[in-house]
Amino acid sequence: MAVQIIDPVEIGKREKARTKVFNSRKAHAWVHYYARPGDHDELHCHNADQMFMCLEGECTMSFADRGAAVLKPGMAALINGGTFYRLENTGDRPMIMMGYRTGPQDEVKTIDYVTGEDLTANGRIPVICNRHEEEAAQTSRAAQ
Numbered sequence: 001m002a003v004q005i006i007d008p009v010e011i012g013k014r015e016k017a018r019t020k021v022f023n024s025r026k027a028h029a030w031v032h033y034y035a036r037p038g039d040h041d042e043l044h045c046h047n048a049d050q051m052f053m054c055l056e057g058e059c060t061m062s063f064a065d066r067g068a069a070v071l072k073p074g075m076a077a078l079i080n081g082g083t084f085y086r087l088e089n090t091g092d093r094p095m096i097m098m099g100y101r102t103g104p105q106d107e108v109k110t111i112d113y114v115t116g117e118d119l120t121a122n123g124r125i126p127v128i129c130n131r132h133e134e135e136a137a138q139t140s141r142a143a144q
Contacts, residue, residue, distance in 0.1 A: 009055050012096035020105065028105040032087070032097040034059075038131035039095070040088035043113035045081070050101035052077045058091030064113060071097075084113045088131065 004022070011019055012033040022029040032052070034040070043064060052059070054071035061077055062068045064084040071077055079085060081102075089095035101108060110119040 008098045009096055012056070012094070016094075023105045025104050027100060027102055028108075029098065029100045032095070032099055034087070034089035034095040034128060036094075036130060036132075037089050037092055038133070039128050040131055041086060041128055043084050043086045044119070045084045045111050045113070046101065047109040047111070048081045048102045048107075050079045050081070050099060052079070052087075053098045055096045055098060057089060057093050057095030059095050059097060060088045060090040062086040062088065084111075 006021055008021070008031045011021065011031045015031070016033050016035060018033065019031045020028065021031060034057075043062070052061075052071065053076045054073050056073055059071040060068055061071065062085065069077065070090065077085075087097075108120065110124075111117070112119055
């Protein structure tokens with residue numbers, strides 16, 4: 001079908017996971033869902049330009065230079081390929097975002113900031129972790 005009408009918020013609430021909604025030879029799109037405040041991925045970049053639109057909740061994007069930007073519903077981030085970023089749910093409810101990237105999904109590389117490794121070459125994608133759980137674990141280890 002040449003035109004598809006979707007409700008990304010409904011898709012996010014139903015699937016509760018990153019969900020591909022479009023993939024062609026020129027571009028692909030998906031819905032991001034980060035359930036809990038503190039959920040985040042790791043600092044990474046892609047070899048393609050992309051855009052995120054915050055639809056629900058709040059997202060803080062952190063960058064390799066230690067800068068950050070907050071996206072609230074209705075705000076968008078336009079990202080050049082090769083720019084390292086990290087997404088974190090910094091709101092008080094689930095964060096739902098729509099993403100769009102140039103090129104087909106199977107040609108996109110995901111480069112880890114720390115290792116420089118192409119995660120997609122090994123069939124991996126950035127893992128969603130939770131900052132609050134990580135801090136609690138560090139505090140527990142320090143108390144031992």
